[in-house]
Amino acid sequence: MLRIFNDELMNPNNFVVTIELVPGRESFGRSTDTLVGIAKDAFADGRVSAVSITDNPGGNPSLSPDVLGYEIFRHGLDVIVHFTCRDTNRVGMESRALQLARMGMKNILCLTGDYSGKGFGGRGTPVFDLDSVLLTRMMQGLSERLIASGDPEPFFTGCGVSPFKSLRSECMAQYKKLDRKIEEGAAFVITQLGYDINKFNELIRHHNEKNSHVPVMGSVYLLSPRAARAMNRGRVPGAYVSDPLYEKVVEEWHTPREGLQAAIERAARLGVVLKGFGYRGIHIGGVHKSFRTIARILDRMEEIEDDWPQYMTEFAAKEKQVYYCYDRVTSDEDNPGRKPGIKEQVLEHWPYVMLRSAHNLFFDKENALAPFHRKFARFLDTHDKTWILKRCMEDPMKGALLSCQSCGDCGIQHAAFLCPESQCPKHTRNGPCGGSRDGSCEVYPEKDCIWIRAFRRLEHAGRLDHFLEDKVPPRNWELNQTSSWINFHLDRDHQK
Ligand code: SF4
Structure with a gap:
């Protein structure tokens, strides 16, 4: 049976x-x-x-x-x-x-x-x-x-x-x-x-x-x-x-x-x-x-x-360098109260603060400037001039800061302003896969997993309650190689 x-x-x-x-x-x-x-x-x-x-x-x-x-x-x-x-x-x-x-x-x-x-x-x-x-x-x-x-x-x-x-x-x-x-x-x-x-x-x-x-x-x-x-x-x-x-x-x-x-x-x-x-x-x-x-x-x-x-x-032998949620053994390396070093400040904290401020200013639909951004985006779009914004500003800036691949459906705001497309080899948009080891990426062990970096960024900014809070949909491939900035303001991306 x-x-x-x-x-x-x-x-x-x-x-x-x-x-x-x-x-x-x-x-x-x-x-x-x-x-x-x-x-x-x-x-x-x-x-x-x-x-x-x-x-x-x-x-x-x-x-x-x-x-x-x-x-x-x-x-x-x-x-x-x-x-x-x-x-x-x-x-x-x-x-x-x-x-x-x-x-x-x-x-x-x-x-x-x-x-x-x-x-x-x-x-x-x-x-x-x-x-x-x-x-x-x-x-x-x-x-x-x-x-x-x-x-x-x-x-x-x-x-x-x-x-x-x-x-x-x-x-x-x-x-x-x-x-x-x-x-x-x-x-x-x-x-x-x-x-x-x-x-x-x-x-x-x-x-x-x-x-x-x-x-x-x-x-x-x-x-x-x-x-x-x-x-x-x-x-x-x-x-x-x-x-x-x-x-x-x-x-x-x-x-x-x-x-x-x-x-x-x-x-x-x-x-x-x-x-x-x-x-x-x-x-x-x-x-x-x-x-x-x-x-x-x-x-x-x-x-x-x-x-x-x-x-x-x-x-039951607990490993010394391993964190346990219950009856914990915590290593200094991952101590919640620890202050990040200069390198971490430069690579993690300051880019996060800068990108978050820019995001709040330009990509918040509740912001007082939002109607202006929308009008500007519509003007460029109807006159077939979105390439000016994309090539002159978006691509150079996001390329330098995020190794942006121009997916057109930007998801950095869900990952503490790290790019799930270019910085995660599995393009995970909703949290890490199970393969990280001691915080390192499964595929490129010389790099930290972006979700571990996101966790650190949010923790340092006192915003850990926002970690993995969004239900992020899949990337829309129709938008590939278009301007994610325009797509956001014209409600074409996943944030509409
Ligand atoms: S999510 Fe897409 S648009 Fe945003 S930085 Fe990554 S590749 Fe560029």
Whole structure:
């Protein structure tokens, strides 16, 4: 009998188990057969509610989750399809969503996605036309359309979150973005992978204060030395394995049999602790060969379930340089009361003050000068002279200050006067992706994430309550290469 993931997760008496499958680059062959075999065995075992299938993980091409998912779905196991924003624009995404609805696969995990990897002829174009917040909003709108057209079942849309962040600014940004995704319609949450129990505790406490009606599933990963190394070195965006844990895993796997046994035990212990914390399920990853390993984790969880508090200490060492919202350990580097240095003043504070003052003067429709600006914009527009303003003032000024790409639908005011188009490689308009590490950008680690910079700018200006406060729509591509100043005053951009 098909177990319905949606029904099982929304029943508060259930503790739900899902497993993550990672397709390879082949459409046929042993690796694909193995994944289908794992799914079939999971169905026969009866303890797994659904399998989730990744969408070109690491940005590299792999068998589509839609195709593999459908094959598994037809064998009788419910499927969660990972849906990222990296490879297609909003038109392609909407079309894909309709296709999934037609196929009956309505459990969608909305993710911004890892940055583009390598495909035919080199690195692929990073599209990121929408971010995960906007994708969630799009799915919500599509659900309404499905219902209106007579489909009884809307999409069951979930989102990801990474609590494994070291800076206060990163933690706050992640949680604020999570709240936003839930406002936009995310009905379940799956965490990123990581072995820091205080961060799992932090997330569930934060979440229960605001959104306890939305179930959260914690990721439990079977740690091999290879996976532990990748997570420890930051090669899996948003994931976390500490140095001591990585060293321990390497030692355990000197004898592979013992290594596997230790990994199963660790996964089971983390699983029962998450259940004890009030997570509504676990999402098991890192098992690529056989369902037997997953069955062993679940068997062991059943054996040790009642003893969960004793396992908390195993994953509870707090990292010195990491910020924890509860029972915190704060590094000086991210101390809320700290004064910014000269470099930060020059790069962050003063540009913010200057751009905000200019914005208030020229781009506030309540301002006394606004009617004049509007008239001037209309005059230039009707006489086909907007290029004068754009080329002589807007492009040089915004180019120098913001590396402006002339998108024509300016969103800097939502990001503390930083540009989401030119300064964020994923063009996120509604907060950071999950990939930042110690405040650095996932794609360009030598740079700070713009949302962490925005947080600092607003905090220093005493305006932190404005951080991620706006629901920013997607960029309007019709306005590309036009004057965003004119578009604002003539109500053509998203601020109309
Ligand atoms: S959001 Fe668009 S118009 Fe504004 S600075 Fe960035 S590229 Fe230029």
